[in-house]
Amino acid sequence: MELHQLTIHELQKLIRSKEVNSSEIVKSVFKRIDAVEGSVHAYITLMKEHAFEEAAKADRCIREGNIRALTGIPVALKDIVCTKGFLTTCGSRILHNFIPPYDATVVDKLKEAGAVFTGKTNMDEFAMGSSTETSYFGITKNPWALDRIPGGSSGGSAAAVAADECIASIGSDTGGSIRQPAALCGVVGMKPTYGRVSRYGLIAFASSLDQIGPFTKDVEDCAIMMNVIAGHDPRESTSVPLDVPDYTAFLSRGIDSFKVGIPKEYFIEGIDPEITEAMRGAMKAIEGLGATCVEISLPHTEYCLAVYYIIAPAEASSNLARYDGVKYGFRADDCKGLLDMYKKTRSAGFGAEVKRRIMIGTYALSSGYYDAYYKKASQVRALIKRDFEEAWKHCDVILTPTTPTPAFKIGEKMDDPLQMYLSDIFTISTNLAGIPGISVPCGFTRQGLPIGAQFLAGHFEEGKLIQIGAAFEKHANAKQRRPNL
Amino acid sequence: MKITKEEVEYVAHLARLDFSEEEKVKFTSQLNDILMYMDKLNEADTAGIEPMSHAIALQNAFREDTVKDSLSHELSLSNAPEARGPFFRVPKVIE
Numbered sequence: 091m092e093l094h095q096l097t098i099h100e101l102q103k104l105i106r107s108k109e110v111n112s113s114e115i116v117k118s119v120f121k122r123i124d125a126v127e128g129s130v131h132a133y134i135t136l137m138k139e140h141a142f143e144e145a146a147k148a149d150r151c152i153r154e155g156n157i158r159a160l161t162g163i164p165v166a167l168k169d170i171v172c173t174k175g176f177l178t179t180c181g182s183r184i185l186h187n188f189i190p191p192y193d194a195t196v197v198d199k200l201k202e203a204g205a206v207f208t209g210k211t212n213m214d215e216f217a218m219g220s221s222t223e224t225s226y227f228g229i230t231k232n233p234w235a236l237d238r239i240p241g242g243s244s245g246g247s248a249a250a251v252a253a254d255e256c257i258a259s260i261g262s263d264t265g266g267s268i269r270q271p272a273a274l275c276g277v278v279g280m281k282p283t284y285g286r287v288s289r290y291g292l293i294a295f296a297s298s299l300d301q302i303g304p305f306t307k308d309v310e311d312c313a314i315m316m317n318v319i320a321g322h323d324p325r326e327s328t329s330v331p332l333d334v335p336d337y338t339a340f341l342s343r344g345i346d347s348f349k350v351g352i353p354k355e356y357f358i359e360g361i362d363p364e365i366t367e368a369m370r371g372a373m374k375a376i377e378g379l380g381a382t383c384v385e386i387s388l389p390h391t392e393y394c395l396a397v398y399y400i401i402a403p404a405e406a407s408s409n410l411a412r413y414d415g416v417k418y419g420f421r422a423d424d425c426k427g428l429l430d431m432y433k434k435t436r437s438a439g440f441g442a443e444v445k446r447r448i449m450i451g452t453y454a455l456s457s458g459y460y461d462a463y464y465k466k467a468s469q470v471r472a473l474i475k476r477d478f479e480e481a482w483k484h485c486d487v488i489l490t491p492t493t494p495t496p497a498f499k500i501g502e503k504m505d506d507p508l509q510m511y512l513s514d515i516f517t518i519s520t521n522l523a524g525i526p527g528i529s530v531p532c533g534f535t536r537q538g539l540p541i542g543a544q545f546l547a548g549h550f551e552e553g554k555l556i557q558i559g560a561a562f563e564k565h566a567n568a569k570q571r572r573p574n575l
Numbered sequence: 576m577k578i579t580k581e582e583v584e585y586v587a588h589l590a591r592l593d594f595s596e597e598e599k600v601k602f603t604s605q606l607n608d609i610l611m612y613m614d615k616l617n618e619a620d621t622a623g624i625e626p627m628s629h630a631i632a633l634q635n636a637f638r639e640d641t642v643k644d645s646l647s648h649e650l651s652l653s654n655a656p657e658a659r660g661p662f663f664r665v666p667k668v669i670e
Contacts, residue, residue, distance in 0.1 A: 187654070188654055189653070189654060191646055191650040191651070191653060191654075192646070283631070284629075284630045284631055285631045298628060298629050298630070324636075324638065327633075327635075327636035328629070328631070328633060330631060390619065392615070393615060393616060393618075393619050395612075396612060396613045396615045396616050397616065399609065399612075399613070400613060400616075407590060411591075414591070415656055416655075416656070416663050416665055417654065417655060417663055418654030418655065418656075419654065419656075420656075421656035421657070425666050426666070427666050427667065427668070428665055428666055428667075428668050429591075430666075431665065431666050432591040433591050433592060433593045434593065436590075436591050436592055437592050437593040437594070440592075445592055445594075445602075446602065446605065446606070448590050448592065449583070449586055449587065449590060449592070449602060449606060450606065450609060450610075452586050452589050452590040453578065453582075453586045453606070453610075456586060456589060463613065465626050466616050466617075466619075466621065467616060468626030468627055468628060469619075469621035469624040469625070469626050469627070470616055470619045470621060470624075471626075471627045472624050472625060472626065472627035473619065473621070473624060475627060475630065507605055507608075507609065508608055508609060508612060522630070523630055524629070524630020524631055525630075549630075549631065
């Protein structure tokens with residue numbers, strides 16, 4: 091085994107016993123990046139020089155015995171979190187030259203824990219997409235099949251972990267943007283409860299849905315990352331002032347008395363038969379671990395996609411109004427007056443999918459249409475949340491497929507936005523209800539493409555997800571296989 | 576038709592976007608497809624349901640109004656496409 095192939099907890103053991111230091115780990119990771127980045131393209135910006143400097147500092151801490159939760163561990167950041175002094179593009183031409191003057195809270199917390207940043211990962215432009223094909227900086231490939239998409243929008247962060255181009259990474263999830271690429275790349279991805287992780291310094295897409303979370307090689311690493319990034323932030327008014335449990339304490343609890351809800355509305359026509367088969371296997375495995383599977387109903391599931399594609403674009407159209415070529419980022423040349431500058435800058439700075447969503451959102455919020463679209467969607471959103479509240483009376487966690495199909499081919503859905511939107515069909519309700527969700531590897535298709543199982547729990551019950559994820563993962567033992575790069 | 580080419584032009588203006596003729600035609604057709612799909616929501620009975628804007632019960636987050644460090648002029652202007660002195664520079668607004 092090479093160092094870049096190991097997990098956080100495996101590397102921590104080697105660091106504590108002084109068998110390896112951070113510089114050696116960082117060297118191994120960058121050697122791997124040199125070898126495979128040309129074919130995967132997981133990163134927009136590499137922070138190689140900075141990483142070696144930070145590794146040297148970590149090594150001093152290790153020698154002094156000052157070892158924190160992530161001391162010396164190489165972590166990649168989605169290019170949507172602001173990094174002081176380092177390019178932060180959000181995958182867009184309009185921010186192609188933006189160097190934030192401050193760090194996001196999640197970046198602060200990771201630094202405080204001793205993490206070493208490897209770089210900023212590729213993503214769909216402004217996190218709008220399910221395939222990482224809308225990035226201004228080129229396409230990321232799925233490490234398991236280079237002619238396929240890695241999922242999105244955090245496709246670079248998922249691919250970087252799957253290809254061992256970092257040990258763990260940070261993503262953001264507005265409608266599935268962590269869990270969907272985690273499933274398609276065969277890694278673990280968690281979207282925490284809305285308000286659990288501070289969004290300060292996260293470039294906003296849809297503020298009532300956005301949440302930051304980790305990508306890791308296993309569930310234990312997910313618990314370690316959550317311990318670092320969760321918690322209240324006085325700089326972020328929607329972050330929740332609740333105590334954060336030690337998530338690693340849930341790893342070995344088992345799921346003996348768990349009731350696992352299987353929503354009948356999620357096993358619909360159009361799911362790939364191999365995914366259905368994998369889900370049946372997952373249910374069997376869970377029952378083998380002592381839990382009981384019970385059928386539940388989430389009756390408003392069929393409306394989730396329509397609700398999401400009104401609310402998210404509406405919030406985005408407002409959030410993205412700030413990109414006007416005045417204070418930062420791209421500005422178009424040869425402008426005749428201010429209005430002309432706004433229009434030329436935004437038209438040349440945003441890509442097609444971002445413009446499409448700004449248009450949907452602006453239309454849905456415009457005079458005469460507000461009640462029919464935004465208000466109606468907000469009402470149905472309340473019903474979707476109520477569905478989950480009802481479900482928790484009958485089960486502890488819910489199991490669903492993370493995605494309806496395995497990774498699709500590059501270019502396959504680019505000309506059909508609705509088909510692209512359908513790839514988020516199982517992940518969107520989580521964001522609308524604000525609950526946490528995790529995607530855990532659940533086997534492979536016969537073609538060798540990863541499949542993900544999604545577990546959902548009530549608000550602030552990430553611990554239960556760690557608990558069932560860890561038990562399930564041990565059983566599935568999916569870690570054995572690696573992409574052949 | 577849910578949305579006409581003229582409406583697309585109007586919404587584009589509200590959103591401060593410009594489209595070529597070709598783009599307008601493509602967007603009108605794509606937005607129509609998407610808005611037709613949204614019609615599904617009319618099947619849901621929402622009589623008496625309060626619209627929901629946030630998933631978690633939020634209270635106002637108040638704090639004492641104290642002086643803290645803030646960004647310097649230099650740092651604030653460091654990303655500006657054009658700046659002069661302590662100001663962002665834009666094309667002439669008033670003729």
